[in-house]
Amino acid sequence: MSTPRLDLTADPIELTAALVDIPSVSRDESLIADAVEAALRAQTTDFEIVRHGNCVLARTHRGKPTRVILAGHLDTVPIVDNVPSRLTVTAEEGEVLHGCGTVDMKSGDAVFLHLAATLADTVCDLTLIFYDCEEIAAEFNGLGAVERDLPDWLVGDVAILGEPTAGQIEAGCQGTLRVRFTAAGTRAHSARAWMGENAVHKLGRMLSTLAAYEPRRVDIDGCEYREGLSAVGVHGGVAGNVIPDQAQVDVNFRFAPDRSPEQALAHVREVFAADLADGTLTAQVTDSAAGALPGLANPAAAELVAAADGRFRAKYGWTDVARFSALGIPAVNLGPGDPSLAHRVDERVPIGQITEVTQILRAYLTGASRAV
Amino acid sequence: MSTPRLDLTADPIELTAALVDIPSVSRDESLIADAVEAALRAQTTDFEIVRHGNCVLARTHRGKPTRVILAGHLDTVPIVDNVPSRLTVTAEEGEVLHGCGTVDMKSGDAVFLHLAATLADTVCDLTLIFYDCEEIAAEFNGLGAVERDLPDWLVGDVAILGEPTAGQIEAGCQGTLRVRFTAAGTRAHSARAWMGENAVHKLGRMLSTLAAYEPRRVDIDGCEYREGLSAVGVHGGVAGNVIPDQAQVDVNFRFAPDRSPEQALAHVREVFAADLADGTLTAQVTDSAAGALPGLANPAAAELVAAADGRFRAKYGWTDVARFSALGIPAVNLGPGDPSLAHRVDERVPIGQITEVTQILRAYLTGASRAV
Numbered sequence: 074m075s076t077p078r079l080d081l082t083a084d085p086i087e088l089t090a091a092l093v094d095i096p097s098v099s100r101d102e103s104l105i106a107d108a109v110e111a112a113l114r115a116q117t118t119d120f121e122i123v124r125h126g127n128c129v130l131a132r133t134h135r136g137k138p139t140r141v142i143l144a145g146h147l148d149t150v151p152i153v154d155n156v157p158s159r160l161t162v163t164a165e166e167g168e169v170l171h172g173c174g175t176v177d178m179k180s181g182d183a184v185f186l187h188l189a190a191t192l193a194d195t196v197c198d199l200t201l202i203f204y205d206c207e208e209i210a211a212e213f214n215g216l217g218a219v220e221r222d223l224p225d226w227l228v229g230d231v232a233i234l235g236e237p238t239a240g241q242i243e244a245g246c247q248g249t250l251r252v253r254f255t256a257a258g259t260r261a262h263s264a265r266a267w268m269g270e271n272a273v274h275k276l277g278r279m280l281s282t283l284a285a286y287e288p289r290r291v292d293i294d295g296c297e298y299r300e301g302l303s304a305v306g307v308h309g310g311v312a313g314n315v316i317p318d319q320a321q322v323d324v325n326f327r328f329a330p331d332r333s334p335e336q337a338l339a340h341v342r343e344v345f346a347a348d349l350a351d352g353t354l355t356a357q358v359t360d361s362a363a364g365a366l367p368g369l370a371n372p373a374a375a376e377l378v379a380a381a382d383g384r385f386r387a388k389y390g391w392t393d394v395a396r397f398s399a400l401g402i403p404a405v406n407l408g409p410g411d412p413s414l415a416h417r418v419d420e421r422v423p424i425g426q427i428t429e430v431t432q433i434l435r436a437y438l439t440g441a442s443r444a445v
Numbered sequence: 446m447s448t449p450r451l452d453l454t455a456d457p458i459e460l461t462a463a464l465v466d467i468p469s470v471s472r473d474e475s476l477i478a479d480a481v482e483a484a485l486r487a488q489t490t491d492f493e494i495v496r497h498g499n500c501v502l503a504r505t506h507r508g509k510p511t512r513v514i515l516a517g518h519l520d521t522v523p524i525v526d527n528v529p530s531r532l533t534v535t536a537e538e539g540e541v542l543h544g545c546g547t548v549d550m551k552s553g554d555a556v557f558l559h560l561a562a563t564l565a566d567t568v569c570d571l572t573l574i575f576y577d578c579e580e581i582a583a584e585f586n587g588l589g590a591v592e593r594d595l596p597d598w599l600v601g602d603v604a605i606l607g608e609p610t611a612g613q614i615e616a617g618c619q620g621t622l623r624v625r626f627t628a629a630g631t632r633a634h635s636a637r638a639w640m641g642e643n644a645v646h647k648l649g650r651m652l653s654t655l656a657a658y659e660p661r662r663v664d665i666d667g668c669e670y671r672e673g674l675s676a677v678g679v680h681g682g683v684a685g686n687v688i689p690d691q692a693q694v695d696v697n698f699r700f701a702p703d704r705s706p707e708q709a710l711a712h713v714r715e716v717f718a719a720d721l722a723d724g725t726l727t728a729q730v731t732d733s734a735a736g737a738l739p740g741l742a743n744p745a746a747a748e749l750v751a752a753a754d755g756r757f758r759a760k761y762g763w764t765d766v767a768r769f770s771a772l773g774i775p776a777v778n779l780g781p782g783d784p785s786l787a788h789r790v791d792e793r794v795p796i797g798q799i800t801e802v803t804q805i806l807r808a809y810l811t812g813a814s815r816a817v
Contacts, residue, residue, distance in 0.1 A: 247636060249635075249636070249686075251685060262762065263621075263673060263675050263677055263697045263699060264619060264621070264673070264699050264761040264762040264763065265671075265673070265761050265762075266660070266673030266674075266675045266699065267660070267671060267673065271655070271656075271675055271676060273652065273655075273676035273677075273678070273679045273694070274652055274655045274656040274675075274676060275652075275656065276648070276649075276652050276679070277648075277649055277650070277651075277652030277653030277654070277655070277656050278649070278653060279649075280645065280646055280647075280648050280649030280652060281649030281650060281653060282649070283643070283645075283646045283649070284643075284646040284647065284649050288638070288639070299637075299639060301635060301636070301637070301638030301639065302638075303635050303638045303643055303646075303688055304643060304645035304646060304681075304682075304689070305635055305645075305682055305683075305684070305685050305686065305687060305688070305689065306645070306681065306682025306683075306685070306689065307645045307648070307679050307680065307681045307682060307689075307692060308679065308680060308681075308682070309676075309678065309679045309680075310676075310677055310678025310679060310680070310695065311677075311678075312677070313623060313677050313678070313695065313697060313732070314621075314677065314697065315677060316675055316677070317676070317677065317678065317679075320679060322645070323682065323685065325635045325685060325686065327635060327636050327638065360685070389636040389637050390634065390636040390637075391636070
């Protein structure tokens with residue numbers, strides 16, 4: 074298939090539709106990456122442009138005092154009869170663009186591409202990163218590949234990830250830790266239960282502990298983070314007439330970014346200290362990802378907040394902003410679309426949010442917000 | 446395949462081997478039923494013999510004051526390279542017959558068939574029932590079919606089931622009740638746990654109750670029954686980042702035969718009364734089978750105990766004796782073989798136990814035990 078042509082100077086709403094109309098399910102992003110690369114090469118003048126796998130990177134060298142990174146993934150979850158895009162107008166929702174990727178996150182990509190092509194001058198240097206494989210296992214994530222192979226591209230004063238936030242700045246993100254707690258016992262026929270040791274019965278105390286747990290709320294840079302400690306799975310049992318010799322509870326701890334993953338694990342171990350100390354349970358970490366501090370005290374980030382009329386809130390879910398935070402770069406999420414509509418057959422974005430995010434970022438990147 | 450010939454007058458050890466060498470996995474019992482039927486017709490004189498599906502029934506009408514039912518299933522669990530049978534002699538175990546069904550329960554069948562063919566006179570009338578499909582779902586059980594279609598064959602003063610008991614009378618059996626307890630909640634993303642209601646967390650109190658539960662021991666007719674209340678399964682969870690909206694615990698209550706299934710359920714509901722009363726859990730019965738009182742006070746049963754030198758104990762597991770008990774017939778399990786070796790690849794019986802059970806039953810059926 075020939076490379077589709079994207080008009081970066083068109084309204085970002087139209088550009089969103091054009092991007093949605095290029096299918097780009099994870100691991101199948103070459104066509105959209107070709108289109109983005111070709112458009113950037115043809116329609117911008119002073120960008121250094123690099124292609125790395127199915128990542129497309131572009132940056133200016135304008136000698137500005139600060140550098141802003143705009144990053145967005147190009148892939149989507151599988152299409153379910155929701156491509157190509159279509160526009161509807163209803164009294165209830167107004168003008169809405171429907172289709173896979175309208176929310177997550179081709180509308181954010183469209184805003185970034187449009188601004189790169191239309192802002193001849195900016196108060197900061199720009200780095201754009203469009204990457205692949207965000208919607209699948211972390212090992213395939215294109216931003217991770219950039220971090221490994223082209224680390225100098227991840228240098229900047231603030232990073233903006235175009236993930237859906239309904240047009241409101243969401244700062245930092247919480248970390249996530251998964252721990253599998255296992256109780257062991259001895260199998261026996263349930264008709265002779267006393268000959269066994271029931272592993273499932275050993276879960277009572279820990280589940281009661283979880284039920285009684287009071288999660289912490291903490292304010293960081295004016296963002297309120299809300300932690301959560303939750304059983305996300307419980308499994309045990311061999312057959313209807315067998316005393317189970319093993320039972321497991323998978324616990325997910327979502328922790329505020331003032332804790333490191335190590336501190337988060339220490340906290341979880343402390344919560345279940347009684348069960349761990351007497352050997353009722355053993356614990357094994359199955360997944361861990363650091364959170365990201367909001368970093369809004371940083372001047373470059375503070376200006377972005379000003380451009381958004383001072384509105385911001387904490388991001389609860391984990392996103393790729395954590396990668397930037399780990400590199401010491403303040404990072405926020407800002408993009409059109411309601412995140413709860415992502416990954417849904419009826420994924421759709423009110424087009425007004427695309428315009429709104431474009432205006433916020435245009436003001437920010439041109440310094441217009443200082444005059445507001 | 447032509448019908449294999451069984452020599453019922455041969456030593457029950459040889460007869461066990463011959464039965465094991467006729468494969469008879471559940472639902473494939475026609476060949477062994479043909480062989481048993483043909484042997485009974487050819488090698489007994491005064492038995493009324495009926496074939497019903499793959500059940501073979503035989504009974505005397507000798508005008509005796511009592512009638513003893515000898516019942517055994519002809520089917521086995523699937524063969525795992527453990528047929529035909531083979532005999533080994535080792536210093537450790539002595540003479541041992543190996544093979545699928547040696548324990549469960551062709552050795553018991555062999556004893557019954559041998560006695561039917563070799564005891565010209567008995568102090569009681571005899572009813573023999575060889576049935577199919579015991580090892581699979583209850584709906585297929587051949588004894589159930591006899592109960593439905595030929596109820597007059599289940600008339601007697603005592604029933605002996607040839608299930609493996611290592612040659613010791615095991616009286617009655619415990620009942621079994623399965624109840625599924627379900628906790629409901631509200632699904633949410635685990636990054637925003639406070640928006641959901643975690644069903645798994647609601648299991649803590651009930652599992653702690655189970656862990657603290659003190660099962661009852663009760664003496665009935667000199668048999669000590671030991672109850673057990675056990676979680677046999679616990680399940681809940683949607684994904685690693687989702688607050689589960691449902692969680693279940695399957696509880697198995699093995700109850701002494703002085704409780705009816707209804708009384709057993711009332712007890713279980715009482716144990717979890719707090720969780721049921723406040724709606725934390727709902728309960729649904731998934732399986733229920735009455736136990737069987739040992740009935741050893743019955744004269745015909747007492748004579749059997751005397752023939753076994755007064756040795757007997759309670760049966761914990763549920764067996765088909767409960768069907769007889771429900772009909773008001775005292776019933777016991779008595780057969781060669783260690784039940785813990787049933788259903789195993791290395792299933793095997795010490796041949797001495799086959800001889801021992803044959804002697805006990807010969808003494809009982811001929812009245813020889815009265816002279817002991």
